[in-house]
Amino acid sequence: MLESLWIHVLNGLYYGSILFMIASGMTIIFGVLGILNLAHGELYALGAFCTFSIVGFLAGQVASPTGPVTAIIFGLVVLAGSLAAAAVLLPIGGALEATFVRPIYDRDEVYQLLLTYGLLLVLTDVMKVGWGPSPIDVGVYSGINEIPTTELVGISYPSYNVLVILVGVAVFAWLIWFFDRTKTGRIVRATAINREMSTAIGISTDRMFTLVFAIGAFFAGFGGAMVSIGPGSASLGMGLDWLVLSFVVIVIGGLGSLKGAFVGALMVGISSRVATAYYSPLELAAPFLLMVLVLLVRPEGLYGTWGEIE
Amino acid sequence: MSRFLVDRDGETHVRLLEGMELTKGQTVLAAAGLVLLFLVPDITRFTGLSFTAIHRGILFGLAAVGLNLLLRHTELVSFGHAAFFGVGAYGAAVLASHFDVSSGLLLLLGGVLAATTIAVLVGYFVAGYLDIYFALLTLAFNQVLYAFVLQSSYFNYSDGLSVRPDGLNPPTLFGLEWTSAGYDLILYYFTVVVLVVSLLVMWKLINSPFGRALDAIGQNRTRARFVGIPVEKYVWVAFVISGIYGGLAGGLFALLQLHVSPDPTLYAFVSGEILFMAILGGFGTLVGPVIGGVVLVYLLVQAPFYVEYYNALTGLTLVAVVLFLPEGILGSIPKIGTGLARRRRDPGLLREDVTAIGSSLRQSVTRAVTTVRIIVFGVN
Secondary structure: OHHHHHHHHHHHHHHHHHHHHHHHHHHHHHHHHOOOOOOHHHHHHHHHHHHHHHHHHHHHHOOOOOOHHHHHHHHHHHHHHHHHHHHHHHHHHHHHHHHHHHHHOOOOHHHHHHHHHHHHHHHHHHHHHHHOOOOEOOOOHHHHOOOOOHHHHOOOOOHHHHHHHHHHHHHHHHHHHHHHHOHHHHHHHHHHHOHHHHHHOOOOHHHHHHHHHHHHHHHHHHHHHHHHOOOOOEOOOHHHHHHHHHHHHHHHHOOOOHHHHHHHHHHHHHHHHHHHHHOHHHOOHHHHHHHHHHHHHOOOOOOOOOOOOO | OOOOEEEEOOEEEEEEEOOEEEOHHHHHHHHHHHHHHHHHHHHHHHOOOOHHHHHHHHHHHHHHHHHHHHHHHHOOOOOOOHHHHHHHHHHHHHHHHHOOOOEHHHHHHHHHHHHHHHHHHHHHHHOOOOHHHHHHHHHHHHHHHHHHHHOOHHHOHHHOEEOOOOOOOOOEEOOEOOOHHHHHHHHHHHHHHHHHHHHHHHHHHHOOHHHHHHHHHHHOHHHHHHHOOOHHHHHHHHHHHHHHHHHHHHHHHHHHHOEEOHHHHHOHHHHHHHHHHHHHHOOOOOOHHHHHHHHHHHHHHHHHHHOOOHHHHHHHHHHHHHHHOOOHHHHHHHHHHHHHHHHHHOOHHHHHHHHHHHHHHHHHHHHHHHHHHHHHHOOO
8 A cells, every 4th residue: 555655646746847857847937038939739749759869860870778778778769869859859949939929029929929820820730741640659669668666675666756856956057047047047137137237238138038938948849859758649739738737837826937837847746646546536626626715815826026036 | 879879079979878879880880780689590591500609609609798898908818718608508407317307497596596606705715916827817717616526426437418308308598398390499599699689788887887997907906906996806796797697608508419528618719719700800909709719619610510620720810810810800990991991092002912912022022031041051
């Protein structure tokens, strides 16, 4: 009983890590640009499709794993391929921001929603042109699971899930480091806190916004890569549910808060997995009930900061 | 001046009701719209247009009219209006399949009552919230309902319920049983009557002191409170009214489709579509949302039959509306009209337009090149 509870918590952590990768992009885009990006779920799906092409190609170049060492090499190749697939999203995100999103910063938020919804529909068809309408699977899941991880501590748990949890924590650490320690990150935060003042001291807010949108797209794509190298496959409609769930996450955590997105994603992940295991009708409703509760008690979210990244 | 014609600001206005006056142009447009609505079944018979798609569009448009009360007057973006649409549809479906109610009007009444109850409950919780929090809370309530319906055997999970009381025939309308084609036609005319009455009621409402108070709330809540308007209570009432419109549309939708399932009625993206209909048609106008509803539903339902990449078509339409027609379809007509009239009087303006377009294109290309150069080579 206790054993299985731990498995559910680990599943929740895995689920939450993927959710965090998607929600983190959304929350920094919202925190800096002030735009709720509905096309974010499709950027995530695009990442999954790019992974199919790039990781599929790279995994074909190395031999299938036979022992622990080759398995680790295989895992590293898959990881590098995932990063490369997510990197495809950098120029795409930048171009989308510069052409479509930039003209509407000063407009009513309903227009921003409408425009990003339009982009969502267009991106769906772009992927349909590129990869066809049926779901596709990269097929490296079993290879990754050859990597021995959990056998060392005496429980048996898929290595792929462990890998994704580690990647999720690494992404969180990198984002915190980027926004806290690097010069570019501080400039982005300054832009988020006060646009006019940062323009006055010589920061090009246009370029910062493009950068932030590209970074957000990158992490959405990386989340998609992590899903498609797993047991799931890349499909056209895969972004919708995650999009709605990442709303939930960033609202629970507080709009524009990275720490909040991390805590929120783990809370949503763990609560929904544990709820599913013990009382399955709650599976879909659990995240939303959590969100309603948080909003009614603390409307600004757990770490609520408006227009500032922390 | 007779009872129906009054003089305002030197122009003759047609007076329909107390406080409801139209200019000549508006009267002609409204009459033409009304005639067009009643002619839709005949028009679709002779052209290739889809009758059902237009009917569905009008129903979603009716829900969007309700949403527009919040959007236009209290400036609240509701992202959960499918909750009321879906509850209205499910209210009718439950009565039909679990209680064997065969009268279509009773089914509709049941749907509206169910939606009203939900709107009262949800409105109680969300009335005090603003901006993005209001949008996300309504979205959350919508998804909780969706999840609840999807996983409940009473609502038959994702398969949904049938709206055929005896399992075979559609419900009766006005106490009579109709053939399939007759049922669709009578339901359509009934929908048109409901639509016109709803629009008139909405007009009355937004021109009443209550509507003005909603405007004041939308502009500045603190100021409205100081003037003595009970802000939360009024927002709550407005929320319930807009929910009733959603429920009415949903109930009619159930009668039209004769089958209700969660995905096309309750899912969060249906909420998004209802919101986008209001903006697409022009949320600054009363009738705009109906037009937006017909256009968007037609695109979503019919485009797959004509083009393979129908999502892109819809998406590009929305992007074009945002970038070039910010007031929506109906809201932009006066502007386009005056622009065209000016061009007709002074053809020289056309050449200016061409040069303006050319220079803006040139500018954007230069800007793009600079951005790329800076990203690749840095600032030098």
